[in-house]
Amino acid sequence: MESSHLRQQIAAMRQSFFDEEILDGQFCQLERLENRGNPNFVEEVLTMYFRDSTTLLQTVEQEIETDTIDLAKVDMMLHKFKGSSASIGANKVRNNITKTRQLLEEGNLEGAKLAFRELRMEHDNLRAKLEPYFQQQLRQVGPVETATRPKGSDHA
Amino acid sequence: MNSSSGKTYMSTSNCSTGRKAGDAAAAAADQFPVGLRVLVVDDDPTCLMILEKMLRTCLYEVTKCNRAETALSMLRENKSGFDVVISDVHMPDMDGFKLLEHIGLEMDLPVIMMSADDGKHVVMKGVTHGACDYLIKPVRIEALKNIWQHVVRKRKNEWKDFEQSGSVEEGDRQLKQSEEADYSSSANEGNWKSSKRRKDDEDETDERDDTSSLKKPRVVWSVELHQQFVAAVNQLGIDKAVPKKILELMNVPGLTRENVASHLQKYRLYLRRLSGVSQHPSNLNNSFMSPQEATFGPLSSLNGLDLQTLAATGQLPAQSLVTLQAAGLGQSTGKSGIPMPLVDQRNIFSFENPKIRFREGQQHVNNNKQMNLLHGIPTTMEPKQLAGLHHGAQSMGNLNMQVASHGSQSSQNNPLLMQMAQPQVRGQMLNDTSLGHAPRLLAPMGQPILSNGVAANVSTRNGIQENIRAPSYNPVSQTSSMLNFPMNHASELPRNSFPLGSTPGISSLTPKVAFQEDVNSDIKGSVGFLPSYDIFNDLNQHKPQNWELQNVGMTFDTSQHSNSLQGNLNHAHSVLVQQGFSSGQVNGQNRSATVVSKAMFSSGDSTGHVNAQNGNQHLNSLLVDSTVRVKSETPTNLYPDDFGQEDLMSALLKQQDAMAPAEHEFDFDGYSLDNIPV
Numbered sequence: 001m002e003s004s005h006l007r008q009q010i011a012a013m014r015q016s017f018f019d020e021e022i023l024d025g026q027f028c029q030l031e032r033l034e035n036r037g038n039p040n041f042v043e044e045v046l047t048m049y050f051r052d053s054t055t056l057l058q059t060v061e062q063e064i065e066t067d068t069i070d071l072a073k074v075d076m077m078l079h080k081f082k083g084s085s086a087s088i089g090a091n092k093v094r095n096n097i098t099k100t101r102q103l104l105e106e107g108n109l110e111g112a113k114l115a116f117r118e119l120r121m122e123h124d125n126l127r128a129k130l131e132p133y134f135q136q137q138l139r140q141v142g143p144v145e146t147a148t149r150p151k152g153s154d155h156a
Numbered sequence: 157m158n159s160s161s162g163k164t165y166m167s168t169s170n171c172s173t174g175r176k177a178g179d180a181a182a183a184a185a186d187q188f189p190v191g192l193r194v195l196v197v198d199d200d201p202t203c204l205m206i207l208e209k210m211l212r213t214c215l216y217e218v219t220k221c222n223r224a225e226t227a228l229s230m231l232r233e234n235k236s237g238f239d240v241v242i243s244d245v246h247m248p249d250m251d252g253f254k255l256l257e258h259i260g261l262e263m264d265l266p267v268i269m270m271s272a273d274d275g276k277h278v279v280m281k282g283v284t285h286g287a288c289d290y291l292i293k294p295v296r297i298e299a300l301k302n303i304w305q306h307v308v309r310k311r312k313n314e315w316k317d318f319e320q321s322g323s324v325e326e327g328d329r330q331l332k333q334s335e336e337a338d339y340s341s342s343a344n345e346g347n348w349k350s351s352k353r354r355k356d357d358e359d360e361t362d363e364r365d366d367t368s369s370l371k372k373p374r375v376v377w378s379v380e381l382h383q384q385f386v387a388a389v390n391q392l393g394i395d396k397a398v399p400k401k402i403l404e405l406m407n408v409p410g411l412t413r414e415n416v417a418s419h420l421q422k423y424r425l426y427l428r429r430l431s432g433v434s435q436h437p438s439n440l441n442n443s444f445m446s447p448q449e450a451t452f453g454p455l456s457s458l459n460g461l462d463l464q465t466l467a468a469t470g471q472l473p474a475q476s477l478v479t480l481q482a483a484g485l486g487q488s489t490g491k492s493g494i495p496m497p498l499v500d501q502r503n504i505f506s507f508e509n510p511k512i513r514f515r516e517g518q519q520h521v522n523n524n525k526q527m528n529l530l531h532g533i534p535t536t537m538e539p540k541q542l543a544g545l546h547h548g549a550q551s552m553g554n555l556n557m558q559v560a561s562h563g564s565q566s567s568q569n570n571p572l573l574m575q576m577a578q579p580q581v582r583g584q585m586l587n588d589t590s591l592g593h594a595p596r597l598l599a600p601m602g603q604p605i606l607s608n609g610v611a612a613n614v615s616t617r618n619g620i621q622e623n624i625r626a627p628s629y630n631p632v633s634q635t636s637s638m639l640n641f642p643m644n645h646a647s648e649l650p651r652n653s654f655p656l657g658s659t660p661g662i663s664s665l666t667p668k669v670a671f672q673e674d675v676n677s678d679i680k681g682s683v684g685f686l687p688s689y690d691i692f693n694d695l696n697q698h699k700p701q702n703w704e705l706q707n708v709g710m711t712f713d714t715s716q717h718s719n720s721l722q723g724n725l726n727h728a729h730s731v732l733v734q735q736g737f738s739s740g741q742v743n744g745q746n747r748s749a750t751v752v753s754k755a756m757f758s759s760g761d762s763t764g765h766v767n768a769q770n771g772n773q774h775l776n777s778l779l780v781d782s783t784v785r786v787k788s789e790t791p792t793n794l795y796p797d798d799f800g801q802e803d804l805m806s807a808l809l810k811q812q813d814a815m816a817p818a819e820h821e822f823d824f825d826g827y828s829l830d831n832i833p834v
Binding site: 026029030032033038041044045048049052076079080082083084086087088089 | 200203209244246272273294
């Protein structure tokens, strides 16, 4: 049945996230927060996350490419990014942030730039993986919703 | 007379009920921690969203905020609207630790810090700034599930302090429990009001049914009662005044010989102190003695402590204070021939302070403490001041006595003292009052504001003088002169950033310096705000305000604020004290006290916002709310008085018992929704 196949697909995708360690247990925490009243909670959170992270990464990138880097500002932004990434369970992204920050703190600017690029990559990778995952979920949810259409709607 | 109807302070408790319907509160109390009102502050929207969801899943009532300033104003507007605050450390508009300090000072709510940083120094910073807990991001729902413990713990601590301060009294009270009913119609509004109030409180705090179980009748030595007492003593002659005869002379229904005896004991100690015993070892006292000395602060701090103790024991209703003071003023000569020089006033400070110290360890030693305090009373008052003080001293003496007699219930006493002092029109009174207040403030750290009366004084400083003055005499002008005298030293007080606007230098006086040193440690134990709270209630309609003060002070302790914070308290106290005098209003006191306390804290902060000035009223409400809030999950006036504490205690205990089942509820039943599409 398509539904179950889809479900299996989604499950597999999900599992791969954990296997690849791009997501960690915190993601499960988010999932648990979802319920009937809030079925798309995880997706909403991730949407919000990516919206902010994209902007943030752009800003940081610009900043570290300049000659006069405002280290404090960059660190502050990365710290904030770390918090949100950790909160959604973005494991690899978070680790990369830590690495970048550390290098910056050590004064290793070149190393930090490299680390940042890596961070950016991980971030984009995560997004690329999660998008289809949620899309699949939407597909799966579709038929369910149809089935549960309220009876009242039949009466005009 | 200021004797406001018993309802006065009762009503304050009403206003502290910031929660929604009492029913809801009651229900919530049973289901605690369900419905716990959490304010979560984080500038990151993703984290905020997740936290909110998690907290909702825990069945808490969540309010989210992405800016610290917004959160702070939200808290200020609705002092008792929240039970706990969760805040991120790094925020753009304000440092999380700063917010933590503000909340601790103004509202005394448990604050949980959060950060993605798990570095030891950051966590340590959280601890030193008084955070109840520190969560590392990513925050798991399990961690949030248990945040209610901080609310309970805080209340419990406050309770405990309160209890300690009130322990001495309790013994007496219990005896009179049966007589309480008879007292209700007594003319001594203050005294029996407390017991009545308790009942009312209990009703009001139905929501917190856990706290209402305790009923401890207490004899509140109202101003009127004390006046009667002093009159009787004078009539008999201080040497010949025996409890039995005093009791007969007083002819107060419901008053027992034991009540009189303990009160007499305290009074005697007080008198001894007034007569300039300088054996008091406390430097504070000495320093206090010489107004010109900067040490004023230390003394006051000491006194403040004592006052607290005294106040706590005395539970003098505001009215009483006023009455007392009035009486004192009027009978400056009539009273026992104790010369009440300024020293007396100071004594109060010193009186208070040392007491506070004692309080820490020995609540039962109220009397002893008083002695010490009195000893330290400087007699260096200037002649004219002395004269003024005399009157004031008299009344203050009464106040002190009253306070002292009540033992360690500093909180209660303090307010009384303060109040008593305040009504004194004379500047002296102010001094006294301030003494009382100041100590109080300082002492319990948490109870800074107990001296609601003081607050009134203080607020006058801030400009609320109008308010304050209204009810009572307006010793302001007088007091200023009086106060000035101690105030000279005010400048010395280092920390008083408090805008001593109205009263010259008074605020800075004393408490600050001394206090910090002594009070800091002393205050810890003195959480007896609660008792004073009662007093305040009587005095001021803003009972809740007192609470806040109290709480504030308490928070201080519990949160282990850095010395600077404590110092602030001290400042506040001193400021309050002084302020209080000028206003001389009992009722206003609470208000001012609140303000002051706020100011105090503000001053404590580097920002030095002197909310007191403008926010006196605000402070009061804040204070009240915060205190209330802290006390229980329900914003209702938390323990307006000692009783409240006990109730709280029981409430807490009950809650704890009830926690178990609640725990299960939280076992994330919500989690069981496993609709994960996967």
